[in-house]
Amino acid sequence: MNKEAQLSTIRLLVENKGDACLICTFVNQYYLTGRLFKGYVYLPAEGETLFFVQREADLPDSQVHRIRKPEDIPGILKSLNYPLPKTLFLEAGQIPYNDFLRLETIFSPAKTGDATALLRRARMIKSAWEIEQIRISAGKHVEAYGEIPSLFRPGMRDIDFQIEIERLMRRHGSLGVFRTFGDMDIFMGSLLTGDNASAPSPYDFALGGAGMSPCLPVGCSGETIHEGNAVMIDFAGNFTAYLSDMTRVLAFGKLPSEVLRAHQLSIDMQARLEEEVREGVTCSSVWRWSLAMAEKAGFGGNFMGTRFRAKFVGHGIGLEINEPPVLTARSEDVFLENMVFAYEPKFVFEGVGAVGNENTFIVHSDGIERLTTFDETIGQLAI
Amino acid sequence: MNKEAQLSTIRLLVENKGDACLICTFVNQYYLTGRLFKGYVYLPAEGETLFFVQREADLPDSQVHRIRKPEDIPGILKSLNYPLPKTLFLEAGQIPYNDFLRLETIFSPAKTGDATALLRRARMIKSAWEIEQIRISAGKHVEAYGEIPSLFRPGMRDIDFQIEIERLMRRHGSLGVFRTFGDMDIFMGSLLTGDNASAPSPYDFALGGAGMSPCLPVGCSGETIHEGNAVMIDFAGNFTAYLSDMTRVLAFGKLPSEVLRAHQLSIDMQARLEEEVREGVTCSSVWRWSLAMAEKAGFGGNFMGTRFRAKFVGHGIGLEINEPPVLTARSEDVFLENMVFAYEPKFVFEGVGAVGNENTFIVHSDGIERLTTFDETIGQLAI
Numbered sequence: 001m002n003k004e005a006q007l008s009t010i011r012l013l014v015e016n017k018g019d020a021c022l023i024c025t026f027v028n029q030y031y032l033t034g035r036l037f038k039g040y041v042y043l044p045a046e047g048e049t050l051f052f053v054q055r056e057a058d059l060p061d062s063q064v065h066r067i068r069k070p071e072d073i074p075g076i077l078k079s080l081n082y083p084l085p086k087t088l089f090l091e092a093g094q095i096p097y098n099d100f101l102r103l104e105t106i107f108s109p110a111k112t113g114d115a116t117a118l119l120r121r122a123r124m125i126k127s128a129w130e131i132e133q134i135r136i137s138a139g140k141h142v143e144a145y146g147e148i149p150s151l152f153r154p155g156m157r158d159i160d161f162q163i164e165i166e167r168l169m170r171r172h173g174s175l176g177v178f179r180t181f182g183d184m185d186i187f188m189g190s191l192l193t194g195d196n197a198s199a200p201s202p203y204d205f206a207l208g209g210a211g212m213s214p215c216l217p218v219g220c221s222g223e224t225i226h227e228g229n230a231v232m233i234d235f236a237g238n239f240t241a242y243l244s245d246m247t248r249v250l251a252f253g254k255l256p257s258e259v260l261r262a263h264q265l266s267i268d269m270q271a272r273l274e275e276e277v278r279e280g281v282t283c284s285s286v287w288r289w290s291l292a293m294a295e296k297a298g299f300g301g302n303f304m305g306t307r308f309r310a311k312f313v314g315h316g317i318g319l320e321i322n323e324p325p326v327l328t329a330r331s332e333d334v335f336l337e338n339m340v341f342a343y344e345p346k347f348v349f350e351g352v353g354a355v356g357n358e359n360t361f362i363v364h365s366d367g368i369e370r371l372t373t374f375d376e377t378i379g380q381l382a383i
Numbered sequence: 384m385n386k387e388a389q390l391s392t393i394r395l396l397v398e399n400k401g402d403a404c405l406i407c408t409f410v411n412q413y414y415l416t417g418r419l420f421k422g423y424v425y426l427p428a429e430g431e432t433l434f435f436v437q438r439e440a441d442l443p444d445s446q447v448h449r450i451r452k453p454e455d456i457p458g459i460l461k462s463l464n465y466p467l468p469k470t471l472f473l474e475a476g477q478i479p480y481n482d483f484l485r486l487e488t489i490f491s492p493a494k495t496g497d498a499t500a501l502l503r504r505a506r507m508i509k510s511a512w513e514i515e516q517i518r519i520s521a522g523k524h525v526e527a528y529g530e531i532p533s534l535f536r537p538g539m540r541d542i543d544f545q546i547e548i549e550r551l552m553r554r555h556g557s558l559g560v561f562r563t564f565g566d567m568d569i570f571m572g573s574l575l576t577g578d579n580a581s582a583p584s585p586y587d588f589a590l591g592g593a594g595m596s597p598c599l600p601v602g603c604s605g606e607t608i609h610e611g612n613a614v615m616i617d618f619a620g621n622f623t624a625y626l627s628d629m630t631r632v633l634a635f636g637k638l639p640s641e642v643l644r645a646h647q648l649s650i651d652m653q654a655r656l657e658e659e660v661r662e663g664v665t666c667s668s669v670w671r672w673s674l675a676m677a678e679k680a681g682f683g684g685n686f687m688g689t690r691f692r693a694k695f696v697g698h699g700i701g702l703e704i705n706e707p708p709v710l711t712a713r714s715e716d717v718f719l720e721n722m723v724f725a726y727e728p729k730f731v732f733e734g735v736g737a738v739g740n741e742n743t744f745i746v747h748s749d750g751i752e753r754l755t756t757f758d759e760t761i762g763q764l765a766i
Contacts, residue, residue, distance in 0.1 A: 026566055026585070030598050038585040056583045056691060058597070092480040097473070098497065100480035114481065163553045170546045175599050176570030183409055187559030200439050202409070202421040214441070215413050215624030215702075216558050241598030308439060319598075 189235025524620030572618025
């Protein structure tokens with residue numbers, strides 16, 4: 001029942017002087033219970049966690065209380081001799097304004113706090129079980145990527161290749177859907193080639209792509225993969241609820257030498273990361289030296305995009321693809337033991353595509369461990 | 384630039400005594416502009432629509448104003464001689480509480496209104512262009528469904544069959560992602576067979592399914608498709624931004640006669656719908672006579688599920704799969720010209736699966752038109 005997740009959350013709740021936390025988003029429910037259900041998790045600073053459920057749910061009977069609507073909760077709390085919370089934490093960064101107001105009216109707390117921020121902090125440090133889930137995802141991710149080149153046929157459009165990779169990932173156990181924080185749309189991952197690699201997108205992914213329709217402006221645009229193109233494969237490893245993230249590059253024909261040099265720089269940056277990062281290192285330092293290395297090598301204008309440039313070079317990962325910490329100039333986070341994050345220094349070249357790898361790492365006290373162990377060199381597509 | 388959508392929204396805004404509407408969700412942006420972008424659509428009751436964009440966007444230059452953050456908007460409005468709105472409509476049913484508060488602080492309106500409700504009402508009545516988009520989706524949906532039986536091989540698990548259908552839909556142009564209102568997860572659609580058809584899910588789809596993981600409890604559960612099973616195929620027709628919805632049933636071997644009788648009842652219910660519904664008919668009446676027909680035929684306990692039973696038999700459809708109106712007992716809506724909706728009377732049988740069709744209809748003044756023209760009888764899977 002993810003006792004460890006509940007305890008981490010309660011610890012933060014107490015630190016922030018909250019009396020209770022009421023959770024209704026699926027992602028936080030899953031973190032706290034390992035289940036999704038229609039209803040609410042009630043985490044008091046003192047006393048047992050309670051589940052208020054509106055529909056059949058696989059949860060411990062002794063903690064489950066059936067409700068028809070959230071308005072039923074205070075009466076049940078009273079009957080159990082739980083005091084109504086004076087300071088109630090609600091998921092202010094996730095649930096719609098209307099839902100927040102409804103819950104606030106029901107509980108009339110003297111004060112509310114932000115359970116979204118609280119849970120994102122708690123979820124940033126992974127438990128042994130969570131790390132094991134990410135290891136499973138990364139293992140299958142590596143297995144699947146090995147089969148990608150065999151799916152390519154000359155003359156394919158980017159979307160044709162993407163569809164075959166989607167099927168491959170699904171056959172290896174990808175759950176299909178993966179979760180993002182905020183209003184983001186993406187379908188399994190993105191494949192970028194040619195000029196489409198530089199097309200900006202409204203979403204906060206590292207790179208964009210025009211997409212197949214103005215209603216989904218990300219990823220493949222339907223361009224044919226031409227000789228001399230780099231093909232960047234960036235799919236989520238959603239083989240468990242916990243994600244791995246990995247990008248690799250394939251070449252169709254020969255790539256220009258400066259493009260190969262930029263890819264080697266990305267490999268060198270990954271190596272430097274493995275040397276430098278350990279508990280206590282700041283996330284902003286990684287952004288700074290990454291940008292400096294790109295500029296020094298003459299790739300400042302290619303780093304993290306051309307027409308639009310992402311301002312981060314990595315991000316935490318777990319139940320969602322975009323968790324804290326963010327590896328960006330203004331980050332105030334430091335790396336801590338059992339954080340899991342992705343590092344993705346990428347370079348875009350007009351007419352060619354994007355190069356650079358992305359790997360998923362666990363932070364240990366004395367260094368980091370790479371989970372996405374797939375070969376980092378550019379793979380070759382058969383002509 | 385979807386002038387018609389902007390005008391419908393402004394009409395409702397004025398009716399509800401609003402001075403302006405500020406839109407930032409992608410789905411409403413797309414409705415109003417045919418584009419997605421990082422930024423805001425500002426719709427005043429009087430004056431031209433303005434676009435405040437934080438990143439390159441394909442919108443008419445004369446209406447575009449670059450901003451770094453939403454706090455920049457009031458200054459620009461002043462410089463354009465737009466009054467600050469006294470009553471500002473924000474997407475209260477979609478944007479997180481924190482985002483709503485931030486926008487409220489920026490504009491300090493005397494009053495706020497709910498742009499989510501406003502836009503959902505506006506979007507309920509489709510324009511000619513929107514209907515054309517749904518027609519395109521439905522046409523491709525029908526084409527793709529014709530190829531599904533050829534993908535089946537005896538011995539397949541539900542998920543194996545699902546993955547081949549996903550690829551088929553993608554190759555016919557499915558955009559992959561489709562949008563839902565609220566916290567719903569689903570991957571392209573659902574395939575249900577055997578006992579899994581009765582597994583309840585926390586999501587508000589008509590039927591559930593246990594899913595492949597507790598983190599995504601919907602659809603396929605990994606069961607092998609056995610002789611005597613019905614296989615229900617319910618994928619979204621997301622070939623454009625505007626969705627069609629269609630369910631059909633395939634049989635592997637011979638189905639029990641009572642199951643066949645329930646499927647025929649679903650066909651009869653679709654026929655009755657086509658006879659009865661026209662502008663002015665209430666949505667609740669359809670729920671009532673659907674339930675009555677199911678009960679009269681002795682299928683009351685199978686109708687819309689067994690362990691959990693959905694309380695609606697249809698729903699509006701457009702940019703999202705779950706739009707108003709809802710065909711449910713407590714609906715206060717009546718059918719209006721140019722509404723588009725799905726009707727899905729379904730029956731679940733333990734050990735067999737689910738039967739019943741789902742079709743997408745347009746409401747005309749004198750009746751309804753079925754867009755999902757695929758054969759309604761149960762298809763046979765080769766043994």
